[in-house]
Amino acid sequence: MSFSLVNSRNISSLVLRNNSFSALIDLNCSAMVNLKLLDLVDNKFTGSIPNNLPACPLLKTIDLGGNNLTGQIPETFKNFNSLCYLSLSMCNLNNLSGSLQILHTCPNLTTLVLSRSFDNEEIFHLFPNLSYFAAHSNNLDGRMPFSLVNSRSISSLVLRNNSFSGFIDLNCSAMVNLKLLDLVDYKFTGSILNNLPACPLLKTVDLGGNNLTGQIPETFKNFNSLCYLSLSMCNLNNLSGSLQILHTCPNLTTLVLSRSFDSEEMSSDAKLQFKKLKTLVIPSCKLTGRIPVWLNGLTKLRILDLSWNELTGSIPLFLGSLQSLVYLDLSNNYLSGEIPKSLTGLPDLQFHETFVLFSVEMEIAGDEDCRRRRSLEKKIGGDVEEWCGKVRGKSARSLKCTWGCNV
Structure with missing residues (x-):
C-alpha cells in the first residue's frame, strides 16, 4: 500500500478487499485520525495483526478475514473503545x-467473527456457568472438545445431526450436572459409554442414529x-440381556x-x-x-409400538387390562386369532385406523365385502357395526390403534 494512502488524515473508509496485497499490514494509525472502516478482506497479508490499530481514535469496523495473519490478538486491543465490529475469519491465529x-x-464491541480461525482450540472452560449448549444441525466434525466433555456446569448437551466421529468420550465423573445428552445422528462408533451412570443427574439419553455396536x-x-x-x-445386539439390565432402572x-437388535427374538422372560x-x-x-407376557406388568404403559416385526401368535387378552394405554401399534406382524373385545373397554384408547385386511370403517357392500365381513366377524366374535360402534364411542385423545392381522 502506498505511503500516502496509509498516512492519510482524510480517509474515513479504506476498502481494499479481494486484491493481492502482500507483506505486513503497515498503517500509520496515529496519522489516520478519521479512519472509521478498514476492510482488507481476501488479500495476502502476512504477519500479525497491527498492534497500533487502537491508535485510530474513530475506528469502528475492522475486517481482516482471509489473510495469512498469525499470532494472537494484540494486548493493545484491551479497552479499544471505538471498536464495534471485528472479523478475523479464515486467519491462522x-x-x-x-x-x-x-x-x-x-x-x-457488538459483532465478533472468528470463523475458521483458532483451529482446534478449547473455549468451554471460559464459561464456568454454562448450563445449556445446543449446536445441532451444523457440520461439526472431529472429536468433541476436551473442555466440553469435562464441563462441570453443563446440564443439557444437544449436538444432534452433526458429523462428530470416533468414540463417545465423556468424563462423566466431572459432568456432575448433566441431565440431558442428545447425540442423535452422528458417526460415533464403538460401544455405548459404560460410565454414563456416573453422571448422577442424567435423566435423558438419546444416542440414536449412530454406528454403535455391542450390548447395553x-x-x-x-x-x-x-x-x-x-x-x-443403532447396531446393537442381545435384546434379552439388554431388557434384563434396563428393567432394573427404577425411574x-x-x-x-x-x-x-435386528432379527433377534423378543424376550419371553416373565420376570421382567x-x-x-x-x-x-x-x-x-x-x-x-x-407378544411377551411380561407386558402384563406394565400397568403405567401408555404407548406400545411393536409394529413391523415378525411376531406370531395371538393378541394377548391382558392388553385389554392395561388401563393407561392410549396408543397401540401391532401392525405388520404375523399375528393371528381373535382381536380381544377387552380392548374396546380401555377408557382412553382410540381405534383410528383398524385394519384386518380391510378398513372396518368402509361401507360394506357386495359379495366380496360380505365375505370379508364374515371373516372379520369371526375375528372379533360379534357384529361388525356393534364392534365399530364401541370403537367409535370411546372418549379418546386423537391417538390410534393399528392392527396387522392375517385373516
Missing part, C-alpha cells in the same frame, strides 16, 4: 482464550436417574429401541418388570417370537 479475554474489555453395558443396572433412553437405528419411563415405564417403542427390528 492462536490463543483463543487469551483473545477473548482481551476483546471482552472492548466496551462497544452392565453398568446400566440400577441407573437410578435414567428416565428416557433412545437407542434407535425409566421411556424406552425407544426401533431399528436395533418395568414398574414406571410409560412408553415402549420397538418397531422395525424383525423380531421373532410372541
Whole structure:
C-alpha cells in the first residue's frame, strides 16, 4: 500500500478487499485520525495483526478475514473503545482464550467473527456457568472438545445431526450436572459409554442414529436417574440381556429401541418388570417370537409400538387390562386369532385406523365385502357395526390403534 494512502488524515473508509496485497499490514494509525472502516478482506497479508490499530481514535469496523495473519490478538486491543465490529475469519491465529479475554474489555464491541480461525482450540472452560449448549444441525466434525466433555456446569448437551466421529468420550465423573445428552445422528462408533451412570443427574439419553455396536453395558443396572433412553437405528445386539439390565432402572419411563437388535427374538422372560415405564417403542427390528407376557406388568404403559416385526401368535387378552394405554401399534406382524373385545373397554384408547385386511370403517357392500365381513366377524366374535360402534364411542385423545392381522 502506498505511503500516502496509509498516512492519510482524510480517509474515513479504506476498502481494499479481494486484491493481492502482500507483506505486513503497515498503517500509520496515529496519522489516520478519521479512519472509521478498514476492510482488507481476501488479500495476502502476512504477519500479525497491527498492534497500533487502537491508535485510530474513530475506528469502528475492522475486517481482516482471509489473510495469512498469525499470532494472537494484540494486548493493545484491551479497552479499544471505538471498536464495534471485528472479523478475523479464515486467519491462522492462536490463543483463543487469551483473545477473548482481551476483546471482552472492548466496551462497544457488538459483532465478533472468528470463523475458521483458532483451529482446534478449547473455549468451554471460559464459561464456568454454562448450563445449556445446543449446536445441532451444523457440520461439526472431529472429536468433541476436551473442555466440553469435562464441563462441570453443563446440564443439557444437544449436538444432534452433526458429523462428530470416533468414540463417545465423556468424563462423566466431572459432568456432575448433566441431565440431558442428545447425540442423535452422528458417526460415533464403538460401544455405548459404560460410565454414563456416573453422571448422577442424567435423566435423558438419546444416542440414536449412530454406528454403535455391542450390548447395553452392565453398568446400566440400577441407573437410578435414567428416565428416557433412545437407542434407535443403532447396531446393537442381545435384546434379552439388554431388557434384563434396563428393567432394573427404577425411574425409566421411556424406552425407544426401533431399528436395533435386528432379527433377534423378543424376550419371553416373565420376570421382567418395568414398574414406571410409560412408553415402549420397538418397531422395525424383525423380531421373532410372541407378544411377551411380561407386558402384563406394565400397568403405567401408555404407548406400545411393536409394529413391523415378525411376531406370531395371538393378541394377548391382558392388553385389554392395561388401563393407561392410549396408543397401540401391532401392525405388520404375523399375528393371528381373535382381536380381544377387552380392548374396546380401555377408557382412553382410540381405534383410528383398524385394519384386518380391510378398513372396518368402509361401507360394506357386495359379495366380496360380505365375505370379508364374515371373516372379520369371526375375528372379533360379534357384529361388525356393534364392534365399530364401541370403537367409535370411546372418549379418546386423537391417538390410534393399528392392527396387522392375517385373516
